Amino acid sequence: EIVMTQSPATLSVSPGERATLSCRASQSVSSNLAWYQQKPGQAPRLLIYGASTRATGIPARFSGSGSGTEFTLTISSLQSEDFAVYYCQQYNNWPPYTFGQGTNLDIK
Amino acid sequence: EVQLLESGGGLVQPGGSLRLSCAASGFTFSSYAMSWVRQAPGKGLQWVSAISGSGDRTHYADSVKGRFTISRDISKNTLYLQMNSLRAEDTAVYYCARGGHYGLEYFDFWGQGTLVTVSS
Numbered sequence: 001e002i003v004m005t006q007s008p009a010t011l012s013v014s015p016g017e018r019a020t021l022s023c024r025a026s027q028s029v030s031s032n033l034a035w036y037q038q039k040p041g042q043a044p045r046l047l048i049y050g051a052s053t054r055a056t057g058i059p060a061r062f063s064g065s066g067s068g069t070e071f072t073l074t075i076s077s078l079q080s081e082d083f084a085v086y087y088c089q090q091y092n093n094w095p096p097y098t099f100g101q102g103t104n105l106d107i108k
Numbered sequence: 109e110v111q112l113l114e115s116g117g118g119l120v121q122p123g124g125s126l127r128l129s130c131a132a133s134g135f136t137f138s139s140y141a142m143s144w145v146r147q148a149p150g151k152g153l154q155w156v157s158a159i160s161g162s163g164d165r166t167h168y169a170d171s172v173k174g175r176f177t178i179s180r181d182i183s184k185n186t187l188y189l190q191m192n193s194l195r196a197e198d199t200a201v202y203y204c205a206r207g208g209h210y211g212l213e214y215f216d217f218w219g220q221g222t223l224v225t226v227s228s
Contacts, residue, residue, distance in 0.1 A: 032213065034214035034215070036153075036215075042220075043203055043218035043219060043220050043221055044145075044153065044203070044215070044218055045218070046214065046215060046216050046217075049214045049216075055216065087152065087153055089153075089214060089215075091213035091214050094167070094213065095155075095158070095167040095168070095169065096155050096167075096169050096170070097143075097155040097158075097208065097213070098155070099152055099153040099154070099155070100152070101152045102152045102153075
């Protein structure tokens with residue numbers, strides 16, 4: 001089973017600033033990585049797939065990069081609605097599909 | 109518009125059974141794999157099970173294998189999860205999600221979830 005590790009666990013950033021979230025895989029997942037956003041009391045929402053392709057309707061301030069074992073989600077200028085928990089998920093070797101433990105992005 | 113609506117959650121005693129349903133609309137149900145993903149209170153996401161679009165292939169997390177059964181009724185556009193021999197550690201919000209098999213191996217739409225509580 002591939003283990004996904006996200007860092008940091010919590011990231012405090014001011015609105016308008018850039019946020020950089022990391023995700024590491026225990027072995028290569030090529031570019032088969034997705035990012036999700038989850039707000040309190042809501043279902044997760046797909047942001048990025050294929051490591052760098054934005055899902056339909058996702059603003060351009062969200063970008064993904066990386067391949068192999070190291071990945072990054074960058075939010076270029078944080079808006080109030082971006083404060084949430086973010087999860088990465090690998091789909092290179094399955095079953096099982098595995099998620100990171102999440103990064104809580106909160107307001108500084 | 110893609111919509112996924114889960115139902116069937118509730119309180120059940122350890123060792124009991126429950127069947128979850130997910131009504132799908134807004135897309136050709138038989139063309140897409142479907143999955144169940146759960147989230148224990150205050151915890152992260154855990155994939156539980158997936159089924160191919162035609163329903164002929166199923167996959168399970170080791171933690172539920174032999175206890176849970178995923179199925180789909182294409183005529184009703186509905187996904188199911190039959191959960192038997194429930195344990196306290198199965199307590200979670202269960203989300204229905206589109207995807208999880210060849211051709212769509214991530215989850216592009218999610219339902220709002222249904223809470224399952226296993227407790228005596």
